[in-house]
Amino acid sequence: MNLFSGILYNLRGLWLGLRTPRLLMLGLLRFAVVALLTVGLSGVILAKHAEILALLWQRPESAWIVWAWYLASWLLSLLLMGISAVIAYLLSQILFAVLVMDLMSRITERLVGGPVAASPRVPVMTQMGFLIRQEVPRNIIPVLLTLLLMVLGWFTPLGPVVTTIGPLVAAIFLAWDNTDLVPARNLQPFRLRFKSLVRSLPFHLGFGLPFLIPVLNLIFLSFAPVGATLYHLDREKRVTGSPPEASM
Template sequence: MNLLSGIMYNLKGLWLGIRTPRLLVLGFLRFAVVAIFTVALSGLVLARHAEILALLWQQPDSAWVVWAWHLASWLLSLLLMGISAVAAYLLAQVLFAVFIMDLMSRITQRLVTGTAPASPKVSLAAQMGFLIRQELPRNIIPVLLTLIIMVLGWLTPLGPVLTIVGPMVAAIFLAWDNTDLVPARNLQPFGQRFKALVKAPLFHLGFGLPFLVPVLNLMFLSFAPVGATLYHLDREKKASLPSAQQRL
């Protein structure tokens, strides 16, 4: 699987999601959940904006310095909105979106194969609990890596290079958040699933590139579980061919 394959699977998932009423509703529901959390957290943080700024820097009396205070105020607003958006995505993902993503994946598999996904010998509650726990490392790791890359960009001469590397790393992990859904549902250990990501970085980069396109990324993210499930179904189909040929 290469870069182009990743892009194509994302496009296939988007097209199938738009053409299938149930997937279309779930995709927009996932978008709505993230949007509601983002607006709520952003509104809460911005409502406390003046208090936060006052803790950091009281408005100066000098007219020569007050312009810098207003500039700092705007920069703080942008920073808080960015933090709110990230926090809202993580919170929505862990609390709600993982259920929507799993349901979209199951519907996709039934549409393509005509059968329900095989489930491990555990209860549905235990399976969902495992999926929720996996959302934490899948989201914390990319956030930490992005922060490290940002700090290195500020403190080292590698800023121009890291400006390109940072979004690429984010795209890879956003893609993995979707392609890891099926293995996680099958209760595969985290280390084994992470190795699968390491072995296919170009595919995940291609799958995640559409997530970097402003505005359109919201649509691609909403239906990404569909394309990720198609990817796993094709892998399972290719893996089963040699076994069938050996039996013949």
């Protein structure tokens, strides 16, 4: 699996989600919650836009380079909107989205041919509690640390490098939050699941790249569990020798 495969699975999941009424309803529910949180956070963050830009770069007096200052202002606005979407996504995860993600994943499994693997015979509430606890080491802490590094990078000589790498790292962990859903539901140890992430970093980067597109990232994040489940279903079929489902 390479970077292009990750992008393709994300698009396949979005397409299947839009064509399936139950998945569409759940995806729109996630979209509504994330969108409302994003709008609220964007309003707060962008209200401080001028102060943040002034800390990074005072408006130059020269008319020859003031255009670069305006360009930096627009780029900063887009970056802040992206950060707002990521923070809103994390808040929605904590509040209720893990339950919706798991339901979307189960529906996807039934639509395209059954479960990836035999689930442990444990109560559903035990599985859900395990999934919710996994949000901390799997997503919330890594992404928040990445955002912190991005902010700190604005005030250091390595700022451009850190600001570029930070969103890519966040995209990988946001992708993993979705692709890790099926293994976590089957109660696989965190250590094994993290090794699986390390072995497939290009795929996860490709899967997470659409999450960096302002506005559209809200849609991709809403239906990401579908594409992540398709990825696990196809991978299991390759392991067992069954013919994979047709793409798109």
